[in-house]
Amino acid sequence: MYEARSGFEPTEQLDLEEQLFEPRIPDDGSPGRIIATMVGIVGILLLGSLFWSAVGALFGALGAASEAVPFGRSAPTLVLGPAATAAPPTLTPEAPRTVEPTRPAATAEPTRRAEPSPTPQPQATPTVEAAGRAPWVLLPLPAPGSKVSPGQITLEARGRGDAAISQISLELDGAAIPVTLEQRSDSVWRAAASVRINAGQHSAKATVVDERGRSGSFRWTFEAGL
Numbered sequence: 001m002y003e004a005r006s007g008f009e010p011t012e013q014l015d016l017e018e019q020l021f022e023p024r025i026p027d028d029g030s031p032g033r034i035i036a037t038m039v040g041i042v043g044i045l046l047l048g049s050l051f052w053s054a055v056g057a058l059f060g061a062l063g064a065a066s067e068a069v070p071f072g073r074s075a076p077t078l079v080l081g082p083a084a085t086a087a088p089p090t091l092t093p094e095a096p097r098t099v100e101p102t103r104p105a106a107t108a109e110p111t112r113r114a115e116p117s118p119t120p121q122p123q124a125t126p127t128v129e130a131a132g133r134a135p136w137v138l139l140p141l142p143a144p145g146s147k148v149s150p151g152q153i154t155l156e157a158r159g160r161g162d163a164a165i166s167q168i169s170l171e172l173d174g175a176a177i178p179v180t181l182e183q184r185s186d187s188v189w190r191a192a193a194s195v196r197i198n199a200g201q202h203s204a205k206a207t208v209v210d211e212r213g214r215s216g217s218f219r220w221t222f223e224a225g226l
Contacts, residue, residue, distance in 0.1 A: 092167075135149040135161030135208045137218035142204075144220035150199045156192035157218070158184070159208030165189040199225045 138155045142148050155172060159165045168191035170179050179191040189204070202224060207217040 024037075044149045077167075107204075132162030132212075133214045134214040135163075135165060135210045136216045137160050137206045137208055140204065140206055140218060140220055142222040145222065147223045147225060148197075149226070150197060150224045152194060152196050153224075154192055155195055155204060156190060157206030157208075158188055158190045159206070159216075161208070161210040161214070161216075162187070163210040163212045163214070164209045165208060167209040169207045173202055197224050 055215055100158060103211050136159070141155065144225060155170055155177070157168065159168045162189070165183075168179060168181060168189055170177050170191055170193055172195055172198065177193045177195060179193045182190040182192070184190050189208075202221070203219065203221045205217060205219040207215060209215045
């Protein structure tokens, strides 16, 4: 074929073959190249977005299925944020300790010999006083503060008590005089004495004792004159 065409050199034949069988790559800076590159990038981004959307939907479906199936799950762990983090403890300096001097061990005291306890002595049991009141004096004569005529008079007093009366004594101006006792009732006795008195003021005293040993007394005064 090349031989039929005369006038061409072998070098020109090689250049023609390279042009026919090796197409030239368009220039990188051409608008078509830029547009194609951008379209490719956008396509890759769209495919990646669709892929991750599909992956997210798949994991969401798996999570919903695991929530529906009652499998045993561990308790959720609470993660504290920076605000809930406990503040570091404040270190308080300790006060200096005072070391007490070591005290010498106490010396054991010698064992004392037990002394025999004294034999208890019998004690007298106090006698409980019988119930009731002490006897008392009533109706003294002459009446206290009264005025009588000088001469022979009757001095008397009565005693009464919760127990029987055993004794009644009379005194005139500090001297005891003999009396006559007379029982007037179960609890009343009368003592009387006949005496002579001079003009002036006189004092008398009556003392009464019951059968239980209890006593009572009464002192009074009267006057003798015209």
